[in-house]
Amino acid sequence: MNCSEVNDNLTAxxxxxxxxxxxxxxxxxxxxxxxxxxxxxxxxxxAEQLTDALAAEPPVExxxxxxxxxxxxxxxxxxxxxxxxxxxxxxVAVGAAAAGLLLGAVAxxxxxxxxxxRPSSDMAAGESGVYSTMRQVVDAFExxxxxxxxxxxxxxxxxxxxxxxxxxxxxxxxLPPVHNTESYAYIADNRFLGALDNPLSTxxxxxxxxxxxxxxxxxREGRLPPPDAVRIEELVNYFDxxxxxxxxxxxxxASIEIAGCPWNLQNRLVRIGLKGREVAxxxxxxxxxxxxxxxxGSMQAANKLPLVKESLRMLVAELGERDRVxxxxxxxxxxxxxxxxxxxxxxxxxxxxxxLSAGGSTAGGAGIQLAYKVxxxxxxxxxxxxxxxxxxxxxxxxxxxxxxxxxxxxEKAAGGVFLTVLGYGRGNVKDDRMEQLADRxxxxxxxxxxxxxxxxxxxxxxxxxxxxxxxxxxxxVEFNPAQVNAYRLLGYENxxxxxxxxNNDAADAGELGAGxxxxxxxxxxxxxxxxxxxxxxxxxxRTVELRIKAIADVLATERLTDADRAAYQRDLEKLxxxxxxxxxxxxxxxxxDPLRYQGExxxxxxxxxxxxxxxxxxYKEPDxxxxxxxxxxxxxxxxxxxxxxxxxxxxxxxxxxxxVLRDSGYKGTSSFEMVKELADEGKGDDPHGYRSExxxxxxxxxxxxxxx
Amino acid sequence: xxEKDTAARRRWIADALAEFGDAxxxxxxxxxxxxxxxxxxxxEAFVRLCRQDPDNLDGRVGPWLFTVCRNxxxxxxxxxxxxxxxxGTALAAAASGDPSPPAAAMNAEQGRRLLxxxxxxSERQQEIVRLRFGQGFSYRQIAEVTGLTVGNVGFQIHTxxxxxxxxxxxxxx
Numbered sequence: 016m017n018c019s020e021v022n023d024n025l026t027a028x029x030x031x032x033x034x035x036x037x038x039x040x041x042x043x044x045x046x047x048x049x050x051x052x053x054x055x056x057x058x059x060x061x062a063e064q065l066t067d068a069l070a071a072e073p074p075v076e077x078x079x080x081x082x083x084x085x086x087x088x089x090x091x092x093x094x095x096x097x098x099x100x101x102x103x104x105x106x107v108a109v110g111a112a113a114a115g116l117l118l119g120a121v122a123x124x125x126x127x128x129x130x131x132x133r134p135s136s137d138m139a140a141g142e143s144g145v146y147s148t149m150r151q152v153v154d155a156f157e158x159x160x161x162x163x164x165x166x167x168x169x170x171x172x173x174x175x176x177x178x179x180x181x182x183x184x185x186x187x188x189x190l191p192p193v194h195n196t197e198s199y200a201y202i203a204d205n206r207f208l209g210a211l212d213n214p215l216s217t218x219x220x221x222x223x224x225x226x227x228x229x230x231x232x233x234x235r236e237g238r239l240p241p242p243d244a245v246r247i248e249e250l251v252n253y254f255d256x257x258x259x260x261x262x263x264x265x266x267x268x269a270s271i272e273i274a275g276c277p278w279n280l281q282n283r284l285v286r287i288g289l290k291g292r293e294v295a296x297x298x299x300x301x302x303x304x305x306x307x308x309x310x311x312g313s314m315q316a317a318n319k320l321p322l323v324k325e326s327l328r329m330l331v332a333e334l335g336e337r338d339r340v341x342x343x344x345x346x347x348x349x350x351x352x353x354x355x356x357x358x359x360x361x362x363x364x365x366x367x368x369x370x371l372s373a374g375g376s377t378a379g380g381a382g383i384q385l386a387y388k389v390x391x392x393x394x395x396x397x398x399x400x401x402x403x404x405x406x407x408x409x410x411x412x413x414x415x416x417x418x419x420x421x422x423x424x425x426e427k428a429a430g431g432v433f434l435t436v437l438g439y440g441r442g443n444v445k446d447d448r449m450e451q452l453a454d455r456x457x458x459x460x461x462x463x464x465x466x467x468x469x470x471x472x473x474x475x476x477x478x479x480x481x482x483x484x485x486x487x488x489x490x491x492v493e494f495n496p497a498q499v500n501a502y503r504l505l506g507y508e509n510x511x512x513x514x515x516x517x518n519n520d521a522a523d524a525g526e527l528g529a530g531x532x533x534x535x536x537x538x539x540x541x542x543x544x545x546x547x548x549x550x551x552x553x554x555x556x557r558t559v560e561l562r563i564k565a566i567a568d569v570l571a572t573e574r575l576t577d578a579d580r581a582a583y584q585r586d587l588e589k590l591x592x593x594x595x596x597x598x599x600x601x602x603x604x605x606x607x608d609p610l611r612y613q614g615e616x617x618x619x620x621x622x623x624x625x626x627x628x629x630x631x632x633x634y635k636e637p638d639x640x641x642x643x644x645x646x647x648x649x650x651x652x653x654x655x656x657x658x659x660x661x662x663x664x665x666x667x668x669x670x671x672x673x674x675v676l677r678d679s680g681y682k683g684t685s686s687f688e689m690v691k692e693l694a695d696e697g698k699g700d701d702p703h704g705y706r707s708e709x710x711x712x713x714x715x716x717x718x719x720x721x722x723x
Numbered sequence: 724x725x726e727k728d729t730a731a732r733r734r735w736i737a738d739a740l741a742e743f744g745d746a747x748x749x750x751x752x753x754x755x756x757x758x759x760x761x762x763x764x765x766x767e768a769f770v771r772l773c774r775q776d777p778d779n780l781d782g783r784v785g786p787w788l789f790t791v792c793r794n795x796x797x798x799x800x801x802x803x804x805x806x807x808x809x810x811g812t813a814l815a816a817a818a819s820g821d822p823s824p825p826a827a828a829m830n831a832e833q834g835r836r837l838l839x840x841x842x843x844x845s846e847r848q849q850e851i852v853r854l855r856f857g858q859g860f861s862y863r864q865i866a867e868v869t870g871l872t873v874g875n876v877g878f879q880i881h882t883x884x885x886x887x888x889x890x891x892x893x894x895x896x
Binding site: 023024025026027030057058062064065067068069070072074077078082085086089551552 | 761855877884
């Protein structure tokens with residue numbers, strides 16, 4: 016190890032986090048290098064200062080009341096947890112004895128509500144009164160078989176039993192998954208938005224399909240994927256749909272189909288399909304490809320470097336003399352292992368591929384610099400210039416700044432060298448990071464776990480992977496409030512754009528490859544049909560309501576000190592304010608009678624046209640700086656789900672599968688069984704077998720053990 | 724369910740509470756910028772811990788609790804559309820600590836500066852640094868809580884420590 020490498024490892028050295036081999040290398044170097052020893056002391060000092068400084072930070076204490084209640088909860092959950100499915104509520108509900116019902120309510124209040132039932136301040140004075148109230152509740156809960164006077168003292172009157180007894184503890188269950196080091200960005204489902212207040216929905220297209228391969232990997236291993244690994248748009252976009260080819264003048268076509276929504280019978284489902292112009296293999300422009308291969312030690316596994324090499328061999332077989340290929344590797348040091356070579360010299364390229372082997376640690380930054388330099392040196396004007404990064408994404412050592420890397424990629428994309436990222440491996444997939452890099456590089460990201468997947472990305476869809484027919488493709492859908500009460504975009508959560516960015520050519524968006532299809536689905540609530548509430552808001556609303564009731568009961572029935580009473584009153588006011596706020600976020604009931612003196616405000620004449628929506632698409636030609644706009648209005652022909660096309664059904668099935676896997680609050684009546692039924696109906700010819708494979712995955716998902 | 728199980732479970736929870744209760748509250752309060760709500764989140768996490776099988780969590784109770792609190796806090800933040808957390812309140816409170824003897828005063832001054840510099844790092848780095856140096860978690864445990872790879876945790880900590888050290892030296896000049 017040289018000084019710089021040792022420096023990179025000094026923090027881990029000081030914290031004793033180095034594995035044996037590296038630890039020994041650092042030790043040996045330190046023994047002979049005074050400068051590094053000085054550095055090491057400085058690192059140690061900073062580490063100690065940090066530990067001291069953080070220890071001296073003022074504590075934020077949990078507090079005795081929360082502690083006491085937690086300890087009580089421990090007593091209240093003595094059942095072995097594997098089988099513990101709220102037996103209290105079940106037993107109570109079945110028993111249906113009056114006392115049991117009361118206790119059911121008490122039990123719910125206890126775990127969900129009264130834990131939070133505490134005056135927010137001024138606890139010092141008269142605290143005992145409040146505390147004893149909670150003690151009574153807790154005691155009542157514990158002795159629920161007996162005739163405890165505490166039960167009657169705080170029980171709600173009959174008829175006010177909170178419905179929560181039926182759906183206990185509806186907290187977002189974000190239990191940590193089985194330990195692994197994969198990282199996924201948090202995804203919150205898009206919400207329903209009212210068409211009157213939010214008539215525009217704007218997002219960037221996404222042709223990435225990595226989430227599908229990744230989900231498939233989990234299911235094949237017999238377990239359900241973590242919810243945030245499931246990106247609905249990437250599942251849907253994994254599949255090609257039979258959208259019409261665009262005409263001569265446009266690089267893309269758009270087709271819109273509207274039919275009943277299978278998981279919510281009152282609602283409509285809108286499918287928007289884009290297709291990029293097809294480019295025949297012999298019409299493909301000249302290509303200048305630079306493979307940037309991660310050959311660090313972590314790539315040794317059979318499904319990493321060996322699969323990368325296999326992928327390259329497949330691709331090379333497709334290339335001709337107008338194509339050029341170079342290979343740059345990076346590990347502890349980076350270097351060019353194949354200078355830019357014509358695609359016709361297959362033997363030269365293949366032997367360079369064969370010589371590749373894994374070893375060393377990753378320094379992605381330097382490798383990327385070199386790859387871009389090679390691409391620039393061999394730049395083909397009017398051709399395809401692309402760096403293809405093959406990695407498991409575990410860049411660690413040597414990249415000084417992730418932001419810097421992203422800026423570099425962005426800058427190179429602006430100069431005409433795009434980036435494709437192919438993710439390999441399992442158990443260590445840095446999904447969010449790889450996708451981010453590809454997005455910024457005007458490129459695409461595919462996850463390759465099998466030779467079949469490599470063939471799909473690099474052979475069957477070679478033109479699409481390499482040739483961009485339209486870049487910065489943005490969609491803006493305008494909904495007609497006369498036809499649409501509310502709408503919800505399925506997936507694309509991390510592709511949403513501000514409405515104003517649609518017309519802003521500086522705002523970056525996704526690329527459409529030759530022959531690629533992109534699909535987006537909207538669930539639409541027709542006028543007069545209530546909008547399903549936001550599950551998070553609804554859950555919080557229920558909790559707040561329970562707390563308000565509980566406090567009101569305490570206030571009505573307990574003898575309280577003035578201080579306690581005032582504290583409870585303040586809490587009550589706060590909660591009522593929160594309830595009001597939440598109510599504003601809840602969809603309004605459509606129960607209001609039409610006004611006699613006031614019509615619908617401010618709708619244009621087009622609103623009466625019967626059109627449901629207009630899809631506007633902005634895109635740039637691959638070498639252009641300014642965008643073009645096309646729009647496609649669509650009306651709802653009132654088709655039922657059964658009358659929808661096979662492709663429509665299949666796309667709906669894939670989206671519903673995603674919602675079930677994510678356990679989305681919007682999944683409606685979706686279940687694996689329903690997903691399978693829809694997929695069977697929509698399977699069609701399935702020339703490549705991708706859809707049959709999907710149907711097999713549904714079976715695997717059914718067999719996988721449920722998440723906790 | 725025997726009495727023995729109940730007692731064992733009670734002890735298990737009590738131990739976790741003693742070890743992590745305050746630390747979790749501080750950590751969650753950082754994420755939420757609100758001590759009261761942090762307490763509710765922590766309590767919720769412990770209530771959920773009560774439903775877990777101790778055998779499943781053998782040796783990972785700490786990371787498990789931190790993960791649950793973190794996810795819940797991020798849920799809340801996400802739900803409120805809040806991206807940035809409020810910082811600096813803990814810092815202000817630190818400044819009004821007990822008067823210290825002169826030798827310690829030097830260290831306290833240094834510590835305050837270091838904490839102020841820590842506030843300038845990215846939120847992710849702050850979080851990781853706090854988990855490592857405040858909580859004493861290993862890289863692997865931090866990886867488990869944050870969902871990052873162990874390698875990335877090491878990289879982030881190294882970058883953070885290095886930049887803190889450089890800024891401390893700059894300030895001294």
